Amino acid sequence: MALNGFLEFFQKGKVGPGLHLRSHNTFRPKKRFTQGTIRYSLHKQAQASLQSGINLRQVVKLPEGENLNDWIAVHVVDFFNRINLIYGTVSEYCNETTCPTMSGGPRYEYLWADGENFKKPTPLPAPKYIEYLMDWTESQINNECVFPVTTDVPFPKTFINLCRKILTRLFRVFVHVYIHHFDRIVSIGAEAHVNTCYKHFYYFVQEFDLVSAKELEPLSEMTTHVCKD
Template sequence: MSFFNSISRSMTRAQRAPKRATTPTSATFSPTEVAPPNNIPPSVAAPAIPKPLYLSSPFVEAALVKGNFKTIVMLPKYVDIMEWVAMNIFDFYTNLNEFYGVIAECCTQQSCSTMSAGHTLSYTWINHERKSVHLPAPTYIDYVMTWIQNLLNDEATFPTKAGHDFPQSFPSTVKHVYRQLLRVFAHIYHSHFHQILHLRSEPHFNSLFAHFLSFGREYELLEVKDVKGSASSPVAVGQLWEKWRDMGILEG
C-alpha cells in the first residue's frame, strides 16, 4: 500500500476524538530536512569501537511482539489511509515522548552536548536565520517534540472533526515528522540504551521502534538512507534495522 499514491483518493473519514499528549515549552526554530554530518578529521588509527549493547544478545532479541511486524501495520479494512497514518503518528509520538520523559534526567546539556546518533553523526537544526546549528540533545528533542505537538494540535493539519479533510500537504508533513521522530529514537539508542536496560524496558522500547520502522517503510514515510545514514556518518540504529531484517522481524 503506497501512502503517497493515495493522496488522490477521497480523504473523507469517520470522526477521530481529539487526544493530545503534553510536551515541553514552545520551540522557535524549525527542524532540518537533512542532517549534514560532522566534519571528520583526517584518517588516523582509531581504536576499535565496542559493539553496542542494543546489538548484543539477549537485548537485540528482547521484544513484546514476536514474529514479523508486517501483520500489525497493514491498513485495516474500511479504514481510510490518512486516518490510519494520523492515528499511528500520534501513537508513536505519544509513546516515544513518554519513554524520553523517563530518561530525560540523564540527557543533559553536559552529557549530551550534541544531538548525537552515531560515533560520527550529530544532527543539526535550522534556526530562524536559516543557518544549521548544533544544539544539545535535550534542546533539540524539546524543539522536535514541541513542533510535533503543535502540528497535532493544529486542526488544519490533523483534523479531528467529522467533515474536515486532511490537507493535500499531509503526506509530506508526516514524512518530515517521521524523520524527526527517527532522530529521537536514534539518539536514545546511541546514548541512553543502558538506561533503558536499567529500567528493564528494552522489550517495550525495541517493540515500539520495530513497529515504527515497519510502519514507516510500509507507507513510504522512511527511506533506507534515513535509517542507515552515509558511509562516513552512519546512523547507529541502521545496524539494528539490518539485524532485525536478518532475523525476520522486519522486511527490507
Template sequence: MTSATKTTSLRRNRPGTKLEDAYQFEHIPLEQFDSAFALQEYLQSLIRKDKENLDQLVELPPGQDEETWQYEHLRQLCLELNYLVVQLETECNRETCPEMKADEWMYLCAAHQTSMNCCAIDYIVHTLDGATTLLNSHKYFPSRISIPDTSLKHYQPIARRLYRIFAHAWFHHREIFESFEGAIDNYKHMIADRSQRKQDFSSKAKPW
C-alpha cells in the same frame, strides 16, 4: 442504553482503577468502536493485544484511508516516545550530550526560526513538541477522518525527526533504550510502518 453506548462505557477506566488493571478491554473490530477517535482507539487496542505482531499493526483496516491510518500511527509514536524521554532525562543533559548526535551524525534543531545546534535532550523535547503541535493543528489536519493532500508533505519530516530520537538513544544511551519497556517494539513498529509505505529515513543509524 444501546449496545453501542454500553460498549463505549465499558472501554473506559473507572475512577480508582489500579495501573495493572487499566485498559483491560477485550479487543473488538473497528466498526464496533463508537467514538470520535475510533481509529486511534482501535490502533491502541491492537498494540495492547499483540504489540509484536507488526504486520497486524500496520495493516490498513478495511474501508479506511491509508493517509489517515498513517496519521494515527504518527500520533501514537509521539505519545509513546514521551515515556522514553522521561527516562532519557536521567542521564541525557547539556553536559553529557551537548549536541544531538546519533553515532557520527549530528542534527540541527528545526524548531527555531533558523536551524541551530541544541543539546540532545532539548532537541528531543523540541522535536516531540513540534510534531505533536503540527499533528494536532486544525490548519493542517482539520479532520481525523480525511487528510488534505497538502498536509501529506509533513509526514516524512515528522517521521525522520522522530526516528532520530530512537537513533540517539540507541547509540548514546543503549542501556536505557534496551531497558525501556516498548522502546524496541516502538522502533520496529515505526520501521515496519514506513517500510510498508516504501519511505526511507535516509539515515544509517539503524540498530537492526
C-alpha cells in the same frame, strides 16, 4: 507485553524496582483522540490488533476500506506519545554536558530548523533539540487545519509530506536513545518494550515509505538484529 501495556508501564512510572519517571520539560501528557471520531475508532482498532499478538508487519497494514490519511494520522500521534515517553525515561541523563550535540554516534549529527525561530539548520545540545522537536510536533498535531478532527475538514495536500518530516525527526530520538542512552533503558528493564515500540515504528514507516533509507541508516545494524519477524 502488548504496546498499550507498554504505554501504561511508562505512564505509571513503572520503569524498574523503586524507579519512577522524573519530570522533565520534554516529557508531556499523552495526546488523546476524541471519542466518537473515526480517528478514535481507528486508534482502538490498532490497539486491539496489537493486543491480539498479530505479527507487527500485519498490524501496520491499512485496514480494508479505511482512509490512508486517517491511518497515518493515528500512528503519528501514537508514535509521538510513545517516543516522548521513552525519552522521558532517559531525560535526566541527557543534558548539555553529557550530550552537547544531537547525535547518533560520531558519524551522525542532527541540526535543528523550524522555519521560524531557527531559519537555518543549527547545532543544538540533544535535550534542547528534542525539546524543540516535541514542541514543534505537538503544535502540528494540535493544528486542526493540518490534523483535522472531523471528516468535513479535508486533509491538506501537504499532509503526507508533513508526516514524513515528523516521523523522520521522531526517528532521530530513537537513534539518540539507542546509541547514547540504551544502557539506561537496559538498567530499568525496559529493553524489550523499547525494542517492540521501535519494531512497530520501523514496520509502519517501511510499509508507507515515510522515512528514507538514508535516515534509517544509523540504526541499520540494530534493525537487522531486532526486526527479524
